Amino acid sequence: MNSEQKDFPFLDISSLEFSYGEVKVLHGLNIQIQEKSITCVMGRNGVGKTTLLRNLVGLEKPSAGSIHYLGKDITHEEGFSRASSGFGYVPQGRQIFPLLTVEENLSVALSAASLDQQSIPKSVYDTFPVLYDMRNRRGGDLSGGQQQQLAIGRALTTRPKLLILDEPTEGIQPNIITMIGEVIQRLVEENGMTILLVEQYVDFVKKYADEFLVMNRGRLVAQGSVDQLDTQVINTHLSI
Numbered sequence: 001m002n003s004e005q006k007d008f009p010f011l012d013i014s015s016l017e018f019s020y021g022e023v024k025v026l027h028g029l030n031i032q033i034q035e036k037s038i039t040c041v042m043g044r045n046g047v048g049k050t051t052l053l054r055n056l057v058g059l060e061k062p063s064a065g066s067i068h069y070l071g072k073d074i075t076h077e078e079g080f081s082r083a084s085s086g087f088g089y090v091p092q093g094r095q096i097f098p099l100l101t102v103e104e105n106l107s108v109a110l111s112a113a114s115l116d117q118q119s120i121p122k123s124v125y126d127t128f129p130v131l132y133d134m135r136n137r138r139g140g141d142l143s144g145g146q147q148q149q150l151a152i153g154r155a156l157t158t159r160p161k162l163l164i165l166d167e168p169t170e171g172i173q174p175n176i177i178t179m180i181g182e183v184i185q186r187l188v189e190e191n192g193m194t195i196l197l198v199e200q201y202v203d204f205v206k207k208y209a210d211e212f213l214v215m216n217r218g219r220l221v222a223q224g225s226v227d228q229l230d231t232q233v234i235n236t237h238l239s240i
Contacts, residue, residue, distance in 0.1 A: 008071040010035035010194055011162065016065035018055055025051050027218045036188055038195040040205045042238060043215035049198045050092055053166050057089045058082045088160030092167050094151040098140025102131050105139050105150055109157040124153045127183055145176035163187065165197040169204055181208040202234060
């Protein structure tokens, strides 16, 4: 899906390690994410998927290893710097502001934009029309699916190059799951965005992803193109 070849991956994670105190959570992860692709990180609960994403967006600091983005070492950059350079992040559980209106929730994200951008891009409302219809409603009054659209829309407000999502389909009704999958595909195909997400639903991964990664106990135990996500991988590393 790459439009041009570069001498470096879009996102290059090398020998990444992270510990909470004395407990090592990530063990020497080596991951390369290609530009204009959809990569899904999979694995059972508690294996380090969210911790990996938090290290990538700057909410945690690795204890060893490096993170290169567009050829630049960003391992020690703060989260706001990564946001201004093109990272968008949708955390698990959505984490919208329930007392702010939809429009105010979206406006909060503008402070992270590096552009002289004062207004919410029309493309956000075009992507999620329900947000425009409910722009004066409080975030806490929205349904779970609408809140997830708000969380993704908020990340898109900064026009990111890399969109990172942590379980965007969790607790969402099937029709919204399908819509989110289709939105992610369009963001890649029409906007040239790169997508990295944690996802538990195998069917979603097979339908929308290009590449998959499977983690277990903080280690990368399987990876490849999505057509390699076979029964053996699922039964060994994903079945409960």
